[in-house]
Amino acid sequence: MLRAIIVDDEELSVKRLRRILAASREISSCHEFLNPLEAIEFVKANPVDIAFLDISMPEIHGMKLSASLLELDDSLEIVFVTGYDEYAVQAFDMSALDYLLKPVTAERVSRTLHKFRKIQNLPATSPSPSPAAALTVRLFNGLKVFRGENTEPLKLRSPKTEELFAYLICKRVVSREEIIDTLWHGLEPEKAWKNLNSTLYYIRKAIGQSKAGGCIVADRNEIRIDERALDCDLYSFERLLRQYRPLSDKNTEWIREAEALYAGPLLKGKAYEWAGERAHQLEHGFLQLLELAARSCLERGQSRQALYYFNEILKMDTLREDIGYEAIRVLIELGRLNEALRQYQVLAEELQRELGVEPGPHIQELVNGLRP
Missing domain, CATH: 1.10.10.10 (Winged helix-like DNA-binding domain superfamily/Winged helix DNA-binding domain)
Structure with a gap:
C-alpha cells in the first residue's frame, strides 16, 4: 500500500484524482494540498511514496516543487499532472515516474501505479476489506x-x-x-x-x-x-485544516464541518502523555480556523457571523484579549452597546482572576465612551 500526496491549485482536479486513487485500492493514505508550500512542510515530517504534482501553479511551478520535494526525500516518485502536453519532455528529463494529462482517467492512473510497483518490485495489492x-x-x-x-x-x-x-x-x-x-x-x-x-x-x-x-x-x-x-474524525478534520481557504465559496461548508468534527479535545479523558502535544496543536488549528473564518466574514461585511466565530473562540480560550477586542468592536458597530459592556466585563474578570492584569488600554479606550 502506498502513501501519496496530491498538489494542485484546482480543487476539482484534486477531488477527481483522489477518487481515482481511492478506488484503485493501492493507496493507504492520500493527503491533498492546494498550496505547494504546505506540501513541502508535510513531506518534511511524513514519509511519502508517490507525489502527483500539477505543473502550472501560481505560487510554485510543479517542476520547482518536485526538486524541493526530492531534496527532502530522494526516494519519492514524482508524477506530473497537467492539462498541457508541452512539458512532457522536460518532465521525463527530470526522471519523473510518469506524466498524466488532464482529465485524468482511472485506466491511466492504473498504468502509473503498475509502473511504480514494477520499479519498486512490489506485488499487486490485495482486495480491500468488505x-x-x-x-x-x-x-x-x-x-x-x-x-x-x-x-x-x-x-x-x-x-x-x-x-x-x-x-x-x-x-x-x-x-x-x-x-x-x-x-x-x-x-x-x-x-x-x-x-x-x-x-x-x-x-x-x-x-x-x-x-x-x-x-x-x-x-x-x-x-x-x-x-x-x-x-475517522481526526483524519477528516486534518484534511479540512489543510484545505481551508478564507475567501473560498466553500468557507461556510468547511467551517460547519470542522465544528461538527471538533466535538472536544483530542482523546479527552485519556491521560496519554504522547497525545498532549497533538491535542494542543489540533485545538490551536481549530482556533486558527475560527479566527480565519471570522476575519473572512468581516471582509465580506458579515458582522453577525464574525461575532459568532469570535465568541466561539472565547468559549475555548477566555484569555484571548485580541479576540475579545474584536468581539467588543463588532458589538459596538452593531449598536449592541450593553452587550459590548458585558463582554468587556467578562474579559476583565477573566484576566484579573487568571493573570492578575487588566485589559489593555486599547480595549479600555474602546469601551470608555459606552459607560453612563
Missing part, C-alpha cells in the same frame, strides 16, 4: 469505536488495548520499536514485544479483523493504518 467491516473511529472528546452499522461503541479489552489502538490511529504509520518505547518503556524487551503482539491481537479481535485484512496492516518492522478501511 464495507461491512468498516470502522468508525471518534477521537475528539474521548475515544469511541463503532463497527459497521452498530450504534453502540465497541468495548476494547483493557486500557492498554485502547491506548495502543488510539496511538496507531493517531500515528498512522509507526515502527514497532517506537510503540514499545512509548507504551511499554522500561519493560524487558522480550516481554514488551510479547505485550505488543498480544495487545494487537485483542484489538483485531474486538474490531473483527484478521491478519489478512482490515485497517491495521502490520509487518515485522512497522504497523500502519489503512485509512480506506475506516471513517
Whole structure:
C-alpha cells in the first residue's frame, strides 16, 4: 500500500484524482494540498511514496516543487499532472515516474501505479476489506469505536488495548520499536514485544479483523493504518485544516464541518502523555480556523457571523484579549452597546482572576465612551 500526496491549485482536479486513487485500492493514505508550500512542510515530517504534482501553479511551478520535494526525500516518485502536453519532455528529463494529462482517467492512473510497483518490485495489492467491516473511529472528546452499522461503541479489552489502538490511529504509520518505547518503556524487551503482539491481537479481535485484512496492516518492522478501511474524525478534520481557504465559496461548508468534527479535545479523558502535544496543536488549528473564518466574514461585511466565530473562540480560550477586542468592536458597530459592556466585563474578570492584569488600554479606550 502506498502513501501519496496530491498538489494542485484546482480543487476539482484534486477531488477527481483522489477518487481515482481511492478506488484503485493501492493507496493507504492520500493527503491533498492546494498550496505547494504546505506540501513541502508535510513531506518534511511524513514519509511519502508517490507525489502527483500539477505543473502550472501560481505560487510554485510543479517542476520547482518536485526538486524541493526530492531534496527532502530522494526516494519519492514524482508524477506530473497537467492539462498541457508541452512539458512532457522536460518532465521525463527530470526522471519523473510518469506524466498524466488532464482529465485524468482511472485506466491511466492504473498504468502509473503498475509502473511504480514494477520499479519498486512490489506485488499487486490485495482486495480491500468488505464495507461491512468498516470502522468508525471518534477521537475528539474521548475515544469511541463503532463497527459497521452498530450504534453502540465497541468495548476494547483493557486500557492498554485502547491506548495502543488510539496511538496507531493517531500515528498512522509507526515502527514497532517506537510503540514499545512509548507504551511499554522500561519493560524487558522480550516481554514488551510479547505485550505488543498480544495487545494487537485483542484489538483485531474486538474490531473483527484478521491478519489478512482490515485497517491495521502490520509487518515485522512497522504497523500502519489503512485509512480506506475506516471513517475517522481526526483524519477528516486534518484534511479540512489543510484545505481551508478564507475567501473560498466553500468557507461556510468547511467551517460547519470542522465544528461538527471538533466535538472536544483530542482523546479527552485519556491521560496519554504522547497525545498532549497533538491535542494542543489540533485545538490551536481549530482556533486558527475560527479566527480565519471570522476575519473572512468581516471582509465580506458579515458582522453577525464574525461575532459568532469570535465568541466561539472565547468559549475555548477566555484569555484571548485580541479576540475579545474584536468581539467588543463588532458589538459596538452593531449598536449592541450593553452587550459590548458585558463582554468587556467578562474579559476583565477573566484576566484579573487568571493573570492578575487588566485589559489593555486599547480595549479600555474602546469601551470608555459606552459607560453612563
